[in-house]
Amino acid sequence: MVFLLSHLFLLFFSIITVSKTNFKTPSQSDKFVPQAHNIVTVQSKYAMERSLFMKKKFTSLLVFVLLVSMVLPAGTSFAAGKKPKLNMKKLNMTVGNTFSLRVYNAKKKHKITFTSSKPSIATVNTETQNARYASVSALAVGSSVITVTVKKRKKVVRTLKCRVRVSPNAVSIKFMKNQVSVLLSQRTRLETIIKPNTSAERPVFESSDESIAIVNSRGVVMGVSPGTVTITTTLLSRNLTASCIVTVLPDSTTSSTKPKKYYEKKKLQSTAYQSADAL
Structure with a gap:
């Protein structure tokens, strides 16, 4: 008014x-x-x-x-507003896992529904009616499409899709190398072998002593202080583990890559420069 x-x-x-x-x-x-x-x-x-x-x-x-x-009605804007979108367009899951699928930029007046093209492979459930998020559960190996319909009254505002690929659980895991050396403050990635190779399961990594070396979720290790540490990787679905011994070397080891004559020549040059400055 x-x-x-x-x-x-x-x-x-x-x-x-x-x-x-x-x-x-x-x-x-x-x-x-x-x-x-x-x-x-x-x-x-x-x-x-x-x-x-x-x-x-x-x-x-x-x-x-x-x-x-x-x-024009009040509140009409010439600039295009943010459209509803999903937090994920593709999902790689393993049997037994769940994932929270969420709709962003949805308004209060919007009515949102989630449906699965193959409920026997991946189901989708919402806790409340017209919820902005839903839980996707992987039941069997295969592929499914989660369709999200956003409506305003009876008009469809937007249709969103998320493709879900469900792979089997891993049955074994091991490191490609049982022992690895890394320089202080340097990084190296520990490669793992998971079977079957069609599994999309991701292992978790853990360091026995983070004051010596730390490891992230992708298996990248960084040396913190000289010493030896054990990195353990685990498959949570079957509680399978594998270990790798990581040795962190001090920085002084990097100087051994150049010959002795090189350092003697540098020392003579430094002495000559100091003598010239004194004169």
């Missing part, structure tokens, strides 16, 4: 301004005056009339914009 009243007031003010202004488009006779003493007066008159003519155009444009804004 306030929005409509404000636009009506601006429209009324613009109409009054136009009605009180006597606009006159400059003619050719005003531009050329033979009398020399009237040149300044005519030029000033022409400038004033030109200014009023431009004001008329501007006011007409303002009235047109106000009329258009009154026709």
Whole structure:
């Protein structure tokens, strides 16, 4: 209501301004005056009339914009708003796992439904009706498509899809190398072998002493201090583990890559520079 009243007031003010202004488009006779003493007066008159003519155009444009804004409903925006979207478009799961599928940028008036193309492979469940998120459960090996329909009353606003691939659980895991060395403050990745290779299960990694070496979720190890540590990887589905011994070497070992004569030559150059500075 306030929005409509404000636009009506601006429209009324613009109409009054136009009605009180006597606009006159400059003619050719005003531009050329033979009398020399009237040149300044005519030029000033022409400038004033030109200014009023431009004001008329501007006011007409303002009235047109106000009329258009009154026709459009309140809250209408010319800029495109954020569209509803899913937090994942593709999912690689293993049998028995669950994942929370969520819809972002959905409004309160939107009605959201989740459906699975193959419930025997992957099911989708919501805790409450018209929820913004749902739990996807992997039941069997195969592929399924989760379809999310966003409606406003009876009109479909957007249709979203998430492709789910369910793979079998891993039955074995081991490291490609049982012993690895890494320099202090350097990183190296510990490669693992998982069978069957069609499994999408991801193992977890753990360090026996994080003051010596730390490891992230992808198996990348970084040396923190010199020493020896054991990195353990585990498959949670079957509680299968494998171990790798990591030795963190100090920085001094990097100097052994250059020959002894190189350092002797550098020492002589440094001594020569110091002698020259003393002179």
